[in-house]
Amino acid sequence: MAILVIAEHDHATLKAATRNALAAAARLGSDVHLLVAGSNAGGAAAQGATAGAAKVLLADAPQYAEQSAENLAALVVSLAGGYSHILAPASSFGKNFLPRVAALLDVAQISDIVAVVSADTFVRPIYAGNALATVQSSDAVKVISVRATAFDAPPESAPSPVENVTVAADTGLSKRLGQELTKSERPELGAAKIIVSGGRGLGSGENYRKLLEPLADKLSAALGASRAAVDAGFAPNDFQVGQTGKIVAPQLYIAIGISGAIQHLAGMKDSKVIVAINKNPDEPIFQVADYGLVADLNDAVPELVAAL
Amino acid sequence: MKVLVPVKRVVDSNTKVRAKADETGVDLANVKMSMNPFDEIAVEEAVRLKEKGVATEVVVVSCGASSSQETLRTALAVGADRAILVDCGDADLQPLAVAKLLKAVSDKENPQIIIAGKQAIDDDANQVGQMLAALQGWPQVTFASRVDVADGKVKVTREIDGGLETLEASLPAVITADLRLNEPRYAKLPDVMKAKKRPLDTTTPAELGVNVTPRLKTLKVSEPPKRQGGGKVADVADLVNKLKNEAKVI
Numbered sequence: 057m058a059i060l061v062i063a064e065h066d067h068a069t070l071k072a073a074t075r076n077a078l079a080a081a082a083r084l085g086s087d088v089h090l091l092v093a094g095s096n097a098g099g100a101a102a103q104g105a106t107a108g109a110a111k112v113l114l115a116d117a118p119q120y121a122e123q124s125a126e127n128l129a130a131l132v133v134s135l136a137g138g139y140s141h142i143l144a145p146a147s148s149f150g151k152n153f154l155p156r157v158a159a160l161l162d163v164a165q166i167s168d169i170v171a172v173v174s175a176d177t178f179v180r181p182i183y184a185g186n187a188l189a190t191v192q193s194s195d196a197v198k199v200i201s202v203r204a205t206a207f208d209a210p211p212e213s214a215p216s217p218v219e220n221v222t223v224a225a226d227t228g229l230s231k232r233l234g235q236e237l238t239k240s241e242r243p244e245l246g247a248a249k250i251i252v253s254g255g256r257g258l259g260s261g262e263n264y265r266k267l268l269e270p271l272a273d274k275l276s277a278a279l280g281a282s283r284a285a286v287d288a289g290f291a292p293n294d295f296q297v298g299q300t301g302k303i304v305a306p307q308l309y310i311a312i313g314i315s316g317a318i319q320h321l322a323g324m325k326d327s328k329v330i331v332a333i334n335k336n337p338d339e340p341i342f343q344v345a346d347y348g349l350v351a352d353l354n355d356a357v358p359e360l361v362a363a364l
Numbered sequence: 365m366k367v368l369v370p371v372k373r374v375v376d377s378n379t380k381v382r383a384k385a386d387e388t389g390v391d392l393a394n395v396k397m398s399m400n401p402f403d404e405i406a407v408e409e410a411v412r413l414k415e416k417g418v419a420t421e422v423v424v425v426s427c428g429a430s431s432s433q434e435t436l437r438t439a440l441a442v443g444a445d446r447a448i449l450v451d452c453g454d455a456d457l458q459p460l461a462v463a464k465l466l467k468a469v470s471d472k473e474n475p476q477i478i479i480a481g482k483q484a485i486d487d488d489a490n491q492v493g494q495m496l497a498a499l500q501g502w503p504q505v506t507f508a509s510r511v512d513v514a515d516g517k518v519k520v521t522r523e524i525d526g527g528l529e530t531l532e533a534s535l536p537a538v539i540t541a542d543l544r545l546n547e548p549r550y551a552k553l554p555d556v557m558k559a560k561k562r563p564l565d566t567t568t569p570a571e572l573g574v575n576v577t578p579r580l581k582t583l584k585v586s587e588p589p590k591r592q593g594g595g596k597v598a599d600v601a602d603l604v605n606k607l608k609n610e611a612k613v614i
């Protein structure tokens with residue numbers, strides 16, 4: 057049976073995490089279909105066509121403009137017959153609508169998988185990543201959300217066909233009143249190779265920007281933050297790294313003025329190289345750091361910028 | 365208007381949990397248990413809705429062993445009016461089963477709003493609220509950082525990957541609480557005493573007509589690969605040198 061992956065996109069382009077979900081799907085079989093549900097989403101569909109799926113299903117209609125969970129779930133359920141597995145990225149997009157699909161199909165959802173053992177058995181982190189559970193599903197259809205950092209994106213493929221599919225009716229259950237998206241020239245946090253992340257130790261939003269932006273500029277890095285820094289208003293909510301924020305695994309993660317609470321480590325401890333800059337040598341962040349620098353960040357960060 | 369809040373008893377968020385050596389599960393012997401932090405936020409929001417005169421009654425419900433009564437009492441102490449325990453003994457409860465139990469409770473209670481936590485910090489599934497909304501055919505607004513109720517509608521600001529989004533949904537609806545929705549209050553001692561007198565009813569999956577048989581079987585629970593950390597550098601120059609020449613990441 058075929059495998060269905062639900063694309064995360066902004067109608068014009070495909071989001072990086074979609075490719076990681078396709079990589080997980082490829083471990084399950086070769087007949088992978090990518091569903092692009094959007095409004096004027098030809099751009100995203102065209103990018104999807106070279107992302108490695110056997111074909112792209114395009115559901116193009118106004119009711120998918122806002123990507124509401126209610127409308128997406130109704131569409132996916134209408135297409136579900138004939139698929140053995142339904143996958144989506146475990147981003148705020150996937151987390152929002154996928155459990156709704158699972159409930160409507162009366163099956164369990166397997167959240168945030170980090171490995172595929174076999175067609176019915178998967179590995180997923182529990183307890184903020186302090187344990188890994190291997191779980192086996194007995195359901196006819198497996199509904200799965202995929203941790204993007206655990207699967208490398210497949211290479212670009214020759215274009216596959218794009219097929220229009222029948223759209224589902226508008227449920228009319230919710231509507232979007234507005235959006236405040238963080239505008240940034242920097243790379244997406246989830247896809248960045250280098251992340252410069254700041255915590256409460258920065259002291260203020262002004263200091264956060266004054267010290268970290270030049271460093272991020274030099275390294276072409278994305279900016280991240282601990283929950284304490286976000287709660288204190290140093291950085292916007294979508295910068296939060298951790299159990300309840302974003303899960304990241306860049307080549308280099310630089311933690312500045314972050315203590316290393318379990319919930320923060322859950323979001324970054326799979327980074328390839330970790331640097332910690334903190335004035336207190338006993339903080340848990342040093343236990344996961346490859347390169348720990350015990351120093352006052354107010355001196356060390358400008359020095360680092362100058363040395364790069 | 366009635367508000368229903370599902371609360372879960374979980375391992376306290378300050379505990380570092382370890383997989384058991386025989387890989388059959390995690391070691392939960394003698395660990396401190398608390399209300400799921402997101403559920404504390406959900407209860408607080410419901411109580412505030414009551415204080416604002418929007419809600420008339422706040423009912424809390426927990427599915428689990430009889431020890432979940434303690435969690436329900438905590439919710440009563442911060443201002444919930446009434447509690448329901450769905451006593452499941454030591455059954456392995458998975459999100460779909462919890463959602464079905466909550467639907468059965470909701471069918472009896474007829475709330476206009478259900479506020480759940482966005483995720484439980486033990487299983488980190490992030491499913492129950494969305495599944496419950498689906499089973500009811502209700503709208504869902506997840507990861508809420510602000511909630512306003514007026515004219516039979518709810519306006520919710522949600523935290524999404526790119527920033528914030530504001531949605532409007534008709535009632536009844538399911539809302540799931542994110543961290544920045546509010547700061548939960550602490551219960552004062554007199555309120556803890558008063559909470560002991562508030563009603564706490566018990567029901568069971570059988571009474572609710574729900575089959576809670578697990579769909580997922582846990583084959584093993586293991587330790588994640590351990591990171592070799594603990595390395596130190598002398599100064600900034602040493603750091604830059606190692607990043608360039610040893611790790612080769614810049």
Ligand SMILES: Cc1cc2nc3c(=O)[nH]c(=O)nc-3n(C[C@H](O)[C@H](O)[C@H](O)COP(=O)(O)OP(=O)(O)OC[C@H]3O[C@@H](n4cnc5c(N)ncnc54)[C@H](O)[C@@H]3O)c2cc1C
Pocket residue numbers: 254255256257258281282283284285296297298299300301302312313314315316317318319320323333334335336339351352353354377401402485
């Ligand atoms: C349910 C729940 C979910 C959570 N989810 C998350 C999550 O997703 N992400 C997350 O990050 N947290 C999360 N947390 C919060 C987490 O427990 C910590 O409170 C938080 O990570 C602490 O942030 P911090 O390291 O910035 O602050 P602190 O722990 O206060 O650390 C500040 C650090 O800065 C250092 N410092 C201070 N001044 C200087 C200086 N001048 N120079 C150098 N160093 C300095 C200090 O030594 C200290 O180590 C969650 C908590 C709960 C209960």
Ligand SMILES: Cc1cc2nc3c(=O)[nH]c(=O)nc-3n(C[C@H](O)[C@H](O)[C@H](O)COP(=O)(O)OP(=O)(O)OC[C@H]3O[C@@H](n4cnc5c(N)ncnc54)[C@H](O)[C@@H]3O)c2cc1C
Pocket residue numbers: 189369370371372373389390400402403406425426427428429454455456457458459462479480481482483484485486487488489490491492493582
């Ligand atoms: C004794 C016991 C042992 C278990 N052992 C395992 C195990 O070894 N491996 C495993 O994978 N799973 C195990 N589980 C199951 C796991 O705890 C369930 O997946 C869980 O009950 C569902 O919650 P979640 O964390 O997935 O929900 P989420 O979807 O993350 O929770 C979101 C919200 O739903 C509500 N909610 C969730 N659960 C309840 C509840 N029980 N009562 C009221 N409201 C609730 C809360 O508002 C919560 O904030 C066990 C459960 C029990 C009771």
